[in-house]
Amino acid sequence: MICARCDELIRQGEDSRPVVHDRPTGPITTVYVHEKRCAPAPQQTYPARRFGA
């Protein structure tokens, strides 16, 4: 499975922790994150802009 925090693979035997997402709309989903503190993957909320044209 894939870690929801750092987007890296959680290998079998590696410690992971379930995180339940209980949303008012939509189904409850459970994702997993590394038990050890891992760095969040950088979020790309907007496409990279080019300068110049």
Ligand SMILES: [Zn+2]
């Ligand atoms: Zn992780």
